[in-house]
Amino acid sequence: MQAEPTTSLVGEEYEVEIGPVAHGGHCIARTAEGQVLFVRHALPGERVVAKVTEGEEGARFLRADAVRILEASKDRIEAPCPFAGPGRCGGCDWQHAKPGAQRRLKADVLAEQLRRLAGLTPEEAGWDGTVVPAEGDKLPAGEVPQWRTRVQYAVDAEGHAGLRRHRSHEVERIDHCMIAAPGVSELGIEKHDWAGMESVEAIAATGSQDRQVILTPRPGGRLPLVELDKPVSVMRVDEKAGGVHRVHGRPFVRERADGRTHRVGAGGFWQVHPKAADTLVTAVMQGLLPRKGEMALDLYCGVGLFAGALADRLGDKGAVLGIESGKRAVEDARHNLADFPRVRIEQGKVESVLPRTGITEVDLIVLDPPRAGAGRDTVKHLASLRARRIAYVACDPAALARDLGYFGENGYRVRMLRAFDLFPMTHHVECVAILEPAEKGI
Structure with missing residues (x-):
């Protein structure tokens, strides 16, 4: 039986009340008929005319841009960038929001993802509910931090x-x-x-x-x-x-961070914000509290930022194993950490390499997985190693929340979570979660 042809709604305009922020740099609204709209260039509580940019009749949702603001939020400002706005550059999601409002929107998204995917309230995650700006980025409305390196x-x-x-x-x-x-x-x-x-x-x-x-x-x-x-x-x-x-x-x-110089090969990963690497190392080390002589894993280790920080704090009797899939990044990590004889870097996917190491227990784990997260099987394996503390560095709140849920299923609880605004003007937020075995108690 031939499927009925669908009618594109691109270009249709709807006058709507803007609801809560959603993950991805847009807000949720509904048409008078109940159709869900994901609306960019809007803010919660506004009344706008939304023009459909993607979608057709019968779709679960439509994508749209706010092309006219009928009732503006007190958090709205004129976008400082002349290339921002409907149909323009897609790099910045929140140019039209005051800096403090941007951070509140990111906090709302993180709280919603934690609740929906991990079943955690901010209090249960040890999070104060705020997204903290990087050093030097707390600027007045209309001023833009120049952070993208x-x-x-x-x-x-x-x-x-x-x-x-x-x-x-x-x-x-x-x-x-x-x-x-x-x-x-x-x-x-x-x-x-x-x-x-x-x-x-x-x-x-x-x-x-x-x-x-x-x-x-x-x-x-x-x-x-x-x-x-x-x-x-x-x-x-x-x-x-x-x-x-x-x-x-x-x-x-x-690149310079944590008092060390790191070689990063062409196309290799390094944090984009100039304050990000130091900010994240500080948060991870404060959460893990490394002790001399401990054994640690640095998973998805890149060019060795966290592995080097761990090795420096664990001392001559400590040991660090880093695992990274990128060949060039592994070469750089081995170069960057050559002065630490008890650091080893293995190349390959974490889910393949880690089981082959024969490691059955460790003291500390750092993982900084790609945007999709670590996944249920990897989390289960990590939990089986019974580390006293785990630091999870995440650039996607949905992936973070999913993996925190998996850790919860495997006997770990979140001791502390911190969120950093290392991508101002965009919807992205960087988080560091510190986990420990649940039997340690609340």
């Missing part, structure tokens, strides 16, 4: 650099990104011709003057002869082989 620009068909529009491959041309760190802005990426390129990533290291530009050509595209405003290393991504090749300069940047 890594910016990936898309390139349009004419060779102009810009940023992707929300849920789109279309490029919004820009002449400046307001949240870019000064070290990125000074490269002047936006004013050069990048014809033949698919994307241009600009990196400004923290704690060193290292600057790097990573070019991804379109199929058949040649590297442009561009002289940037500052000396940089230039890398080329070979999409077919998946490799990153040096064109000019060092194949890495040097």
Whole structure:
């Protein structure tokens, strides 16, 4: 039997009352007929005209933009960035909200995810309900922190650099990104011709003057002869082989955190906010309280940020095992931690490598999994190691809450949770949860 054709509702407008914030940078509303709308560029309590951007009749929900504000929230401001707004750059979700309101929205999302997916109230999670700004980011409304030390620009068909529009491959041309760190802005990426390129990533290291530009050509595209405003290393991504090749300069940047310098190879992961690495190391170490001589795991360890912090505090008789899937990141981690003889870094997926180690118990665990989280099976294995404390670093509140629920099923409770606004103007929030065996009591 042939399915009935559906009618697109893209472009339809509805006058709606905006309800609570939802995970993902939008708020929830309903049409007069009861259809659910996920509305961007709105704030809770507002009355707006919402224009549908995605969806069709009979869909579970529609996506929409608030294109006219009929009754504004007291938390609304005019977006400082000229490229923000409906149909424009998709990088920032909350340009139209006061900085304090942005953090309250993120706190509301985190609280809702904890309640729905982990069955935890903020009090049960040891969380005071606040999202804390990074040092130096508490600015008046209308002022924007310049925090993004890594910016990936898309390139349009004419060779102009810009940023992707929300849920789109279309490029919004820009002449400046307001949240870019000064070290990125000074490269002047936006004013050069990048014809033949698919994307241009600009990196400004923290704690060193290292600057790097990573070019991804379109199929058949040649590297442009561009002289940037500052000396940089230039890398080329070979999409077919998946490799990153040096064109000019060092194949890495040097990032500084926790009193140590870390080599981060081209395309490798490092926290984007200049204060993030130190902020997270401090939160993790304060939560774990490492003791001399203990054994620790650092899972999804990247270039060894937490492994190095642990090794430094565990002393000569302590030991750390790091596990990381990325080959280049493992090479960097081994280089960064070469002065710690009792640190070992293994390459592979955590769920594959950890069982092969034969480890049956540890004292401490740090895990900083990708956005999807660690998952039920990995959490079950970690719980079986009976660590006295576990630090879970998360960039996605839904994945965090799911995994905290799994830890609860396996005999661990959340002792403390802290939330940090390390991605101002966006919906993202970074969390550190400290867990311990439930039998220790409340």
